[in-house]
Amino acid sequence: MVNSMNAKKYFISLFLLCSFWGVCYGFQGNDTLCCRIYFPVNRSTLDLSYRNNGPRLDSLLCVIRSLRENAELRRISLCSSSSPEGNTSLNRILSDQRGAALRFYIQEHLFLPDSMFVLSSLGQNWEGLYSLVEKSDMPYREEVLHILRRIIYERTDSDFYKRQLMDLCGGRAWHYMQELFFPELRNSSVIECKFAPIIMKDISTGESVERQKADTVIVRDTIGMVIILRDTVSVPSVSASNTSRPFCMALKTNLLYDVILVPNIGLEFYLGKGWSVGGNWMYAWWDNDRRHRYWRVYGGEVDIRKYLGRSVACKPLTGHHIGFYGQVLTYDFEMGGHGYIGGRPGGSLWEKANYGVGIEYGYSLPVGKRLNLDFSLGLGYLGGTYYEYLPVGEHYVWKETRQRHWFGPTKAEISLVWFLGRGNNCDRKGGIK
Numbered sequence: 001m002v003n004s005m006n007a008k009k010y011f012i013s014l015f016l017l018c019s020f021w022g023v024c025y026g027f028q029g030n031d032t033l034c035c036r037i038y039f040p041v042n043r044s045t046l047d048l049s050y051r052n053n054g055p056r057l058d059s060l061l062c063v064i065r066s067l068r069e070n071a072e073l074r075r076i077s078l079c080s081s082s083s084p085e086g087n088t089s090l091n092r093i094l095s096d097q098r099g100a101a102l103r104f105y106i107q108e109h110l111f112l113p114d115s116m117f118v119l120s121s122l123g124q125n126w127e128g129l130y131s132l133v134e135k136s137d138m139p140y141r142e143e144v145l146h147i148l149r150r151i152i153y154e155r156t157d158s159d160f161y162k163r164q165l166m167d168l169c170g171g172r173a174w175h176y177m178q179e180l181f182f183p184e185l186r187n188s189s190v191i192e193c194k195f196a197p198i199i200m201k202d203i204s205t206g207e208s209v210e211r212q213k214a215d216t217v218i219v220r221d222t223i224g225m226v227i228i229l230r231d232t233v234s235v236p237s238v239s240a241s242n243t244s245r246p247f248c249m250a251l252k253t254n255l256l257y258d259v260i261l262v263p264n265i266g267l268e269f270y271l272g273k274g275w276s277v278g279g280n281w282m283y284a285w286w287d288n289d290r291r292h293r294y295w296r297v298y299g300g301e302v303d304i305r306k307y308l309g310r311s312v313a314c315k316p317l318t319g320h321h322i323g324f325y326g327q328v329l330t331y332d333f334e335m336g337g338h339g340y341i342g343g344r345p346g347g348s349l350w351e352k353a354n355y356g357v358g359i360e361y362g363y364s365l366p367v368g369k370r371l372n373l374d375f376s377l378g379l380g381y382l383g384g385t386y387y388e389y390l391p392v393g394e395h396y397v398w399k400e401t402r403q404r405h406w407f408g409p410t411k412a413e414i415s416l417v418w419f420l421g422r423g424n425n426c427d428r429k430g431g432i433k
Helices: 002-030 050-068 088-110 126-134 141-154 158-180 255-259
Strands: 035-038 071-082 117-124 187-197 199-201 208-210 217-222 225-229 248-254 264-272 275-288 293-307 319-335 339-342 354-366 371-392 395-421
Touching (some): 071 088, 088 158, 117 126, 126 141, 248 275, 319 371
Parallel strands (some): 071 117
Antiparallel strands (some): 199 208, 217 225, 264 275, 275 293, 293 319, 319 339, 319 354, 339 371, 354 371
16 A cells, blocks of 8 residues: 555656646747748748748747746847849848848737847848758759858859859759749748746745746757757857949840841940930941932930839849830931931931930840840830932932921830840849849
8 A cells, every 4th residue: 555655646746747847848948939931032021821921920929928928028039031043232132121021020919129129131041052952962962062162151252153053054053943942041030039037026035036937948940950949049140242233234236127227236234223224326328329219317215214023133124124215316218219308408417317205115035144135115206307309310309398296106126135244144044033
């Protein structure tokens, strides 16, 4: 009987000890609090329906509320990042905005001040990409790791090495990472929740005692693994990548003009944030006097464009665009017995030019690493003086003078675009982030 009672006491004691240990164990951070929120490509707005973000955030808030019943929340540390496609400075901004979006959501639901949060923005998460590649069996793995090590340890010109990654083996390694790894890098994570003990007065003794021992709850969130630790650890600071704006310009020719034997050339300069300014010039002078055929035209155009959508984030001067343009030109066309001259004969360009203004819409389609095809159509006004004449023998007889006031299509373009400069040579599958 005694042995039976001793055994029962032993099991009761063991049960209570295990129960107490389980409570302490859970409170001290050994339960997983990992909360990594993902973002769609080129987006920083928190979408609860995207990749199960909503349930993860609900679980995080539930655990924090539970812990706050017995401890004081002191600090929440967040870390955010972006994938490496596109412009480096834009990716830095995108990373910052993703961290701010997660902070705002937690603040709104837990009623916390700004001072409670510590934000770390990695920008382009090269370290995370290295970890994913290292644990994979992707094609050209060693070559990719070699380039990533240069980016991580040198940190001098990440755009230069990024182009090497994009060009590696015809872009196959880049496209593999873009499909499988890059979505994991577009995130914002909770990496630390720090609590402090709540001090209470013992009524019987008047001494200060801890209501319950509190400890720092830390979640070290890394790509590919989650390690739960008890002791406070600092978030390593990551120096910013080179955020200098890449120089980008395009040299182009309108193939429609080339087909009708009007040589032309144009330049377009990227200003940033989707804006560009450009201009072009055309010149042709062909004649066959014996058959009364004359073909002369020259003039130019300046335009301002705004590129829209996701494509421009990866490759400037790419994708849908709208713009305004101004034109000046003069011409002399004679086709078998009847001729037209735009502008005053014999005057300077400004005296004999016709003028036009309009708005345009177009789409610039990547067809190579440094080549695009740009399709554009412009509607607007074309006005000015023009003259009709008749060729009689070896002379040209004036017929009448007219004023042109044309509203309608004033521009058509299928241009071959060749890119020059840094940071704008991703190929047509380069995508955008």
